[in-house]
Amino acid sequence: MSRRACVGLAALLGAVAVGIYWNYDGFDPESLRGATVVITGCSTGIGEEMAYQYARLGAKILITARRENRLKEVVAKAKSLGAQEAHYVAGDMGKAEDCERTIQTAKEKFGQLDYLVLNHIGSKLPNTMEKLLSGTHWDQDPDMDYLVDFLNVNLVSYVRLASLALPLLKESSGHIVVISSIFGKVPLPTVSYYSAAKFGLDGFFSSLRVELMKAQQDVSVTLVVLGVVKTQGVLAYQKNEAFLKAAVPVNETALAIIQGGATRAREVYHPFRSTWPFATLRALWPGLMDNIAVNVD
Ligand SMILES: NC(=O)c1ccc[n+]([C@@H]2O[C@H](COP(=O)([O-])OP(=O)(O)OC[C@H]3O[C@@H](n4cnc5c(N)ncnc54)[C@H](OP(=O)(O)O)[C@@H]3O)[C@@H](O)[C@H]2O)c1
Numbered sequence: 640m641s642r643r644a645c646v647g648l649a650a651l652l653g654a655v656a657v658g659i660y661w662n663y664d665g666f667d668p669e670s671l672r673g674a675t676v677v678i679t680g681c682s683t684g685i686g687e688e689m690a691y692q693y694a695r696l697g698a699k700i701l702i703t704a705r706r707e708n709r710l711k712e713v714v715a716k717a718k719s720l721g722a723q724e725a726h727y728v729a730g731d732m733g734k735a736e737d738c739e740r741t742i743q744t745a746k747e748k749f750g751q752l753d754y755l756v757l758n759h760i761g762s763k764l765p766n767t768m769e770k771l772l773s774g775t776h777w778d779q780d781p782d783m784d785y786l787v788d789f790l791n792v793n794l795v796s797y798v799r800l801a802s803l804a805l806p807l808l809k810e811s812s813g814h815i816v817v818i819s820s821i822f823g824k825v826p827l828p829t830v831s832y833y834s835a836a837k838f839g840l841d842g843f844f845s846s847l848r849v850e851l852m853k854a855q856q857d858v859s860v861t862l863v864v865l866g867v868v869k870t871q872g873v874l875a876y877q878k879n880e881a882f883l884k885a886a887v888p889v890n891e892t893a894l895a896i897i898q899g900g901a902t903r904a905r906e907v908y909h910p911f912r913s914t915w916p917f918a919t920l921r922a923l924w925p926g927l928m929d930n931i932a933v934n935v936d
Pocket residue numbers: 679680681682683684685686703704705706709730731732733757758759760761762768792818819820821865866867868869870871872873
């Protein structure tokens with residue numbers, strides 16, 4: 640099948656998607672007033688913006704990342720925007736004790752927990768985004784130490800934090816929100832280790848979702864599939880014009896995530912047009928999606 644036909648089919652799927660675009664069942668911003676929220680990866684990017692939006696809605700937030708100086712600034716701004724409470728834990732989510740300290744602090748400060756928003760992305764290399772967007776194939780640089788560290792920070796720690804928080808979330812009929820990516824639904828060249836983490840999150844948390852349903856535990860699990868978002872990191876390192884053109888603002892992305900979590904959506908696709916059609920095509924016709932992926936440059 641020609642590339643044009645592939646793109647045509649993807650466009651058709653997109654049109655169908657718009658046709659059946661589900662309505663988020665009524666988001667009530669008031670439901671977040673006083674809600675207790677732990678968000679990871681908040682020293683910059685989408686996490687920082689989510690902290691501000693939860694703050695504006697009057698939530699009580701606890702944020703984490705490694706850079707304490709940045710967290711102090713974000714906490715101060717969140718308070719000025721209306722957060723009922725704002726706390727931080729400076730720590731490395733790749734370390735079990737820092738994950739434990741995060742959930743323990745939430746327990747001490749809030750006495751309960753409504754939302755766990757898992758968002759951080761990082762590695763032992765100073766600039767993950769640069770590595771991610773470098774265009775290198777795995778086979779050109781098969782760095783196993785890097786992969787093990789990457790999966791520990793971006794997959795294992797998500798599982799660890801959710802496991803630590805589950806007892807609290809069960810008591811409050813709470814919400815787990817997991818930030819993934821189109822690369823957690825569709826494989827492209829040059830993002831193998833990132834896809835390994837994000838597909839892993841889909842596997843683990845989709846399994847957890849059905850386990851919770853089967854056990855009749857009222858904890859929702861929302862998987863967020865993001866396209867390209869105009870964070871500082873993406874703007875600094877993404878050189879692909881087509882990707883940059885499709886990029887969406889950070890603030891509307893943060894709001895889409897917050898709404899999806901609050902309405903207990905199974906999955907959120909944002910922006911819908913550049914994520915859902917491809918994820919759906921991959922699910923229905925993976926061989927065709929592979930052919931499209933090979934032609935992306
Ligand atoms: N931006 C996009 O276009 C895009 C697209 C698809 C999906 N996503 C997903 O959206 C989420 C947020 O991405 P973003 O673009 O906002 O990322 P970002 O701007 O790079 O921010 C990442 C955050 O994670 C923190 N972090 C990194 N390593 C950590 C560690 N070991 N322990 C604790 N915190 C750590 C960073 O803070 P410190 O360095 O201070 O620790 C920072 O606050 C990620 O899950 C990402 O995969 C983003």
